[in-house]
Amino acid sequence: MSVSNDYTSRLGSSWRPRSQATVWNSHRREKTTMADEPTVFVVDDDELMRTSICALAASMGIRAEAFCSAEEFLENYPDDRQGCLVTDVRMLGMSGLELQDKLCELDVHLPIIVMTAYANIPLTVRAMQGGALTFLEKPFEDNELWDAIRKALAKDAQQRATHEHRRELCRRIEGLTPTQREVMDLIVAGESNKQIAKELDLGIRTVESRRREVFEQMQAESVAELVRLAIEASPES
Numbered sequence: 001m002s003v004s005n006d007y008t009s010r011l012g013s014s015w016r017p018r019s020q021a022t023v024w025n026s027h028r029r030e031k032t033t034m035a036d037e038p039t040v041f042v043v044d045d046d047e048l049m050r051t052s053i054c055a056l057a058a059s060m061g062i063r064a065e066a067f068c069s070a071e072e073f074l075e076n077y078p079d080d081r082q083g084c085l086v087t088d089v090r091m092l093g094m095s096g097l098e099l100q101d102k103l104c105e106l107d108v109h110l111p112i113i114v115m116t117a118y119a120n121i122p123l124t125v126r127a128m129q130g131g132a133l134t135f136l137e138k139p140f141e142d143n144e145l146w147d148a149i150r151k152a153l154a155k156d157a158q159q160r161a162t163h164e165h166r167r168e169l170c171r172r173i174e175g176l177t178p179t180q181r182e183v184m185d186l187i188v189a190g191e192s193n194k195q196i197a198k199e200l201d202l203g204i205r206t207v208e209s210r211r212r213e214v215f216e217q218m219q220a221e222s223v224a225e226l227v228r229l230a231i232e233a234s235p236e237s
Contacts, residue, residue, distance in 0.1 A: 038153050039083035040064040041110070043073045043099065045091040049115075049138075053086055056142060057149065070094035074102065082160065084133075084152030086145075089116035089123065097123075100130045109159060111152035113145070169233035172218050180217065183210040187223060188230045 040057040042064060044050050050066040057064035063083075067073040071093050073085075085103075087096040094102070096114055103110065114127045117138040124135050133155060134148040176184060179200070186196045197207045220226040 037063050037082070038156065039081060040149055040153075041073060041077065041081075041083060041085045042066040043068075043070055043085065043087040043091070043096070044115070045069060046088065049088070053145065056145060060146065060149065062149070062153070070096065070099035070102075073099070077108075079108075082156060084111045084113060084149060084156055086113045086115065086149070089114060089127070090118065097126060097130060100127070100132065104131060111155045111159075113148045113152055115140075166233055166235075169218075169229055172229075173233055175217055176214065180210050180214050183207060184214045184218070184226070184230070187211065187214065188227050 040053070040062055042050050042053045042057075044053070044066075045068055047068070050068070054064040054066050067076065069091060070087070085099075087099055089096040096116075100112055100114070103112075109131075111133045112131060113134045113136065114132045115136045115138055116123065119135070119137040127135050133152050136144060136148065173181070173184075179202075182200055183196055186199065191199070193204055193207045193211065196202070196211075197204050200207070202210075215221070215226065218226055218229055220229055
């Protein structure tokens with residue numbers, strides 16, 4: 001059975017969804033703040049589809065928030081919230097692909113699951129090139145979306161861990177003095193103490209002292225580790 005029919009059928013005929021920005025709380029017992037809790041953000045102008053996806057997320061124990069348009073989502077999404085985005089392609093106003101482009105422009109890196117009832121190769125290619133993690137064709141099975149959400153949340157957690165690690169490395173580098181930074185750059189470039197001393201017009205003992213300070217500040221045990229940390233701190237890594 002497809003996600004568009006399964007979970008809504010379990011809600012009963014007397015149930016009525018709330019309009020716009022609907023929030024579905026998970027059944028977790030642990031105490032977490034909203035900012036710390038991963039959320040599935042659902043953007044679709046089809047109320048039944050929004051309801052179905054939120055119900056599925058709730059059954060997974062995951063918080064969900066629903067929006068009837070891309071514009072509404074952009075107006076209400078707080079910066080740097082954990083989670084993933086599930087969006088339809090064709091909607092009134094801004095399309096799902098335009099939303100994808102806008103998030104990229106805003107430097108928001110939520111993993112995106114794109115849905116459409118009108119799949120074709122160019123559309124799929126554009127969505128994937130724009131950074132979509134998964135492309136689902138409606139109607140799809142519950143387990144397809146279930147797997148896509150789990151993968152998207154795992155990717156978001158990994159991205160955030162990598163970003164925080166890079167920020168920590170950048171803080172360590174910023175804590176170096178200008179001379180220490182020069183010594184570090186030359187160590188990473190593969191130069192010896194003698195070469196560094198000559199290039200910076202410093203005594204060998206001074207270079208050795210700066211070298212120890214660099215390794216201590218960067219919390220590195222070897223040249224290989226220092227090189228690795230320098231690479232990981234780079235925005236291109």
